[in-house]
Amino acid sequence: MFGLGTQELIIILVLVLIVFGAGKLPQVGGALGKGLRNFKAGIKEEDEKEEEKPEELEDKKND
Secondary structure: OOOHHHHHHHHHHHHHHHHHHHHHHHHHHHHHHHHHHHHHHHHHHHHHHHHHHHHHHHHHHOO
């Protein structure tokens, strides 16, 4: 997983707990989840637009 071992992940989690605190951790996780969902939706939207473009170009050539 991204070249991170167990020790590195534990260190990162401890640092996150120190910086944000245990009370803010659910909010940070929720914001991260929303961000990832929006990112995936944006990528999917771009892929759909790219698939539509070649068809539009062919239609213009035929007219």
